[in-house]
Every structure is written in C-alpha cells, then in structure tokens.
C-alpha cells in the first residue's frame with residue numbers, strides 16, 4: 218500500500234468507528250456493542266453491530282464487516298484510497314500524495330477527462346451533417362435545445378472509428394479508450410467504437426463528472442439501449458441517472474421512472490425530481506443512495522407486465538429502506554384503432570401533458586394500497602373461491618406490517634373490497650403472523666442444529682475443504698487478533714500450514730505487522746483483504762474465546778492443525794471414510 222502505514226494507523230486511531238457509523242446509521246447501545254438497522258441489507262430488527270473496543274462493525278444478517286475504512290468503502294461505494302481520503306478530510310488530516318495512490322488518482326482523472334471530451338465530441342456531432350439522423354430523432358421526441366444542452370445529449374456516428382480517431386487525436390491512448398468502455402476490441406485485437414449511430418446520454422454522477430454513457434438506437438437496431446460496461450468509474454448497480462439534478466429539486470419527493478429518456482422528458486416538463494436506474498433492476502445500493510436524498514419515493518414504471526413485475530421487485534427492495542414509498546400507475550392509452558396501449562412517463566407527458574402528470578403524481582398511492590389493488594385485479598371478488606384466495610394473500614401481505622394501526626387500516630380496506638367482515642380479516646392476519654413467527658423460529662432451530670453448515674462461510678469462494686483444521690485456523694487468527702503476544706506461542710506455524718488460504722494470509726499479515734511493531738488491529742487489514750474476507754474475519758471474532766487460557770487454546774489449535782496436516786500427508790484426504798469421519802468430528806467439535 219502506497220499510503221504510508223503510519224498515516225493509516227494515525228487515521229484509524231483518530232476516526233472512532235462508532236462516530237463514523239453513527240453519521241449514517243442511528244445506533245443504540247446494548248451491552249458492550251452498539252446496534253442499528255443494517256445499511257447493507259433490508260431488515261426490521263437490528264442485526265448490525267459496532268464494537269467500539271475492537272473498532273469493528275459486523276452484521277449478523279448479511280455477514281458484512283470490517284474496520285472503519287472498509288465501512289466507508291462499502292457505504293460510499295469508494296475504492297480504498299478514496300475512502301482514506303474522505304476519512305482524512307473528516308478528521309482534519311493532510312493526505313499524503315505519493316506513489317500508487319497518486320497514480321490511481323491520475324488514472325481516474327484521465328478517464329474522467331476522456332469521458333468528458335467524448336461527451337463534448339458527441340454533442341458537437343449533432344451539428345454535423347453525419348449527425349442529422351440523431352438530431353431528427355431528438356426533434357421527434359420533442360426535446361428542446363436547452364434540454365439537449367443541459368443533459369449533454371449527443372450523437373455517435375454511423376462509422377467504426379470516428380470517436381477513436383478524434384480521441385487519439387486529443388492525446389488519449391487506446392488502452393484508455395478501452396478502460397473507459399468507449400472502444401471495444403475486435404477479433405484481431407484492433408479497436409472500434411463501442412457506440413455507433415446512437416443517441417448518446419452522458420451519465421453524470423453527483424460530483425458532476427461524466428462516469429459513463431447510456432445510449433438508444435435510432436434505427437431500430439438492437440440492443441435498443443446500450444450502456445457503458447462496468448469500468449472503474451461506472452458501476453451500474455450504484456448509478457442513479459438524473460440524481461445530479463434531482464438532488465437539488467424543490468419538490469419534496471423523487472420520481473423513479475424506467476427509462477433514462479423518460480427522466481429527460483420529465484425534467485423538461487418541470488418534474489426535475491425524476492430519476493432512473495441503468496436498466497430496471499433496483500438494487501439495495503440504489504435504495505440506500507435514494508434514501509439519502511429524499512424521504513418520499515414515487516415509483517412510476519411502465520404500465521405493461523414487465524413494468525408491473527419491476528414494480529413488485531422494487532417494492533420488495535424498498536420495503537425496509539428509510540423512505541416512504543408510493544406507486545404511480547399510469548393509465549393505459551387508447552390508440553387510434555381503439556386498442557389499449559402501454560404507456561410510459563414519456564408517452565403520458567406527450568399525450569396528456571404536464572398538468573395531467575402533476576395530478577397523477579398527487580394521486581399516487583401508498584405502496585400497500587397499490588399491492589392491495591393489484592390483488593383486487595388478480596381475483597374475481599364475485600366468486601367465493603377467489604375471495605378466499607384474495608383474503609389469504611392480502612392477510613399475508615398485511616401480516617408483515619409492523620404498526621397495528623396500519624394493519625387495521627389496510628385490513629379494513631381489504632375487508633371492504635372483498636365484502637368480508639373486518640373481524641375475519643383481522644383474525645386471518647393474526648393467524649399469518651403466528652405462522653411467520655413459527656416459521657422464523659423453525660429456521661433458527663434448523664441452523665442451530667446444523668453445526669457443519671454453520672462452520673462453512675456463506676461465500677462460496679471461502680468454502681472450507683477441511684472444516685476441522687479450518688476451525689482451528691480460525692481460532693489461531695481470533696487469538697492473534699485478540700492478543701498478538703500469543704504469536705510467540707505459534708513460532709513454528711507458517712502460512713503454508715493453513716488449509717484456508719485467506720486465513721493463512723491474514724495470519725502472515727498480522728505476524729508481519731506485529732514483528733515490525735505496527736498495529737494488529739483488525740481495521741488495519743481493510744483494503745488489503747477483500748470485503749468478503751473482512752466480513753468473515755469479523756464473524757470469526759464474534760465467537761467466544763477464553764483469553765485467560767489463551768496459551769492453552771493456542772496450543773490446542775496448533776495441535777489440531779498439525780494432526781490434520783499429518784493426516785493429509787498420509788493421503789488421508791482422499792480416503793472417503795476418513796473424510797466422512799472428519800465431517801462428523803467437525804460437526805461435534807466445540808470450542809470453549
């Protein structure tokens with residue numbers, strides 16, 4: 218790591234993890250830990266913990282964990298050096314600019330400059346004769362010149378290398394064009410323009426940088442929409458298109474639409490709070506980012522089956538996000554031939570106008586109302602059989618609501634819709650709640666009774682080959698993290714003796730740091746180990762360890778590692794009987 222160790226140690230010492238986390242997540246003290254709702258997965262009861270003594274966070278739900286730097290990396294979606302920079306700024310420390318970090322920054326700045334220059338080039342193409350077809354398309358969509366300028370729309374030309382030639386002419390090399398996702402490599406290794414004959418929409422992040430592009434074909438060619446591939450600058454799952462403008466909207470909410478072009482049309486029509494994801498899949502990360510900028514989100518996806526499905530999925534993701542969610546369902550449009558047509562926000566504005574959209578927005582319904590109305594459409598409430606099915610599904614939906622008032626209000630609505638007495642609905646909801654609780658308890662019992670399953674890390678990449686040795690290796694790492702002087706007891710242990718490579722690496726890193734007199738605090742491994750590995754380490758630390766008997770415990774662990782090692786050397790590993798026995802032992806094995 219090119220950022221000096223001493224700087225990192227000072228930084229970690231100055232940035233108390235409970236303070237940093239508390240900036241993002243409300244925490245309550247319970248025992249020696251602080252608890253809150255996990256910012257990385259959806260939940261209703263806190264399983265996210267911060268341990269101020271060890272300066273770590275760990276979520277018992279999604280197994281994310283690490284030190285203060287990795288928390289900021291996850292939360293702000295930043296690479297290591299940027300997370301360090303942010304924390305340095307927070308604690309008033311001057312960031313040393315040296316080596317790798319400087320290079321990294323320079324490279325990032327080069328790619329950003331390239332994207333900006335490409336956007337400018339695409340924009341200028343609109344005035345060239347070769348860009349006429351895209352200009353016409355913009356005219357057909359009734360986008361005004363000031364809108365085109367504000368969103369930086371442009372045209373990629375119907376040719377293989379015009380962007381390449383222009384950017385190489387500006388001093389960028391081909392590697393940079395590839396890295397920015399603006400060029401692709403052909404069979405012979407020669408490069409060609411990734412975007413051709415398309416309407417180009419630069420994707421601008423919250424800092425105002427062009428991080429990538431999305432584009433639409435104008436001649437019916439496939440794919441209709443094409444995005445920049447994942448690059449160091451462009452991560453699809455965390456980009457919210459239009460948020461750079463929408464974040465300063467005076468309207469009290471954000472409107473989430475399906476298409477990037479819908480965002481532009483809505484902004485032009487005065488709805489400067491419209492945003493979209495890149496593609497319709499909404500992620501937890503999107504939800505987190507959105508909740509930072511608004512308290513109310515209106516989901517307004519297309520009114521076809523795909524849009525409804527996307528709405529259902531989005532509501533699932535947004536269920537526990539810290540914002541109130543509404544759904545705006547656009548009516549279908551009757552075409553000239555009398556057929557009902559699908560309609561997106563763009564069509565709606567075009568045919569019904571902005572005032573009508575404003576009215577729709579005002580009438581957008583709470584997400585529970587939306588789901589209930591979906592159910593009403595699904596069933597024929599005149600038929601007894603369907604009414605029973607409706608009641609079941611509605612009760613299931615309402616049973617997960619936390620507030621008894623909400624349960625009653627929506628329960629009454631469901632009762633009225635189906636013509637059933639509110640008491641029956643309410644008792645059905647209670648029955649479902651009971652079933653949910655029993656299901657949850659059973660699930661917990663099952664995991665508690667399956668120790669081998671518990672031993673295995675959830676992440677496939679970290680699966681253990683030899684659970685018995687792995688448990689002991691975990692023990693060694695845990696002891697070293699708790700008391701590094703115990704390394705004295707493990708003089709003979711080498712990285713190669715570990716069956717789990719990442720535990721071996723961790724052990725080696727800790728030993729090195731200890732020998733050089735540096736901090737062996739787990740947070741110091743942030744950025745060196747992967748996020749999954751950090752999560753696994755914080756999980757390992759949660760298991761109880763009797764430190765007062767640390768030396769004996771270390772000796773026991775070393776003994777197991779050694780025995781297992783000998784067994785493997787004897788070829789025991791390939792013996793299925795032995796493997797089966799190992800599994801059984803591992804299942805029964807319990808540490809103090």
Ligand SMILES: [Zn+2]
Pocket residue numbers: 255256257258265276277278279280281
């Ligand atoms: Zn979590």
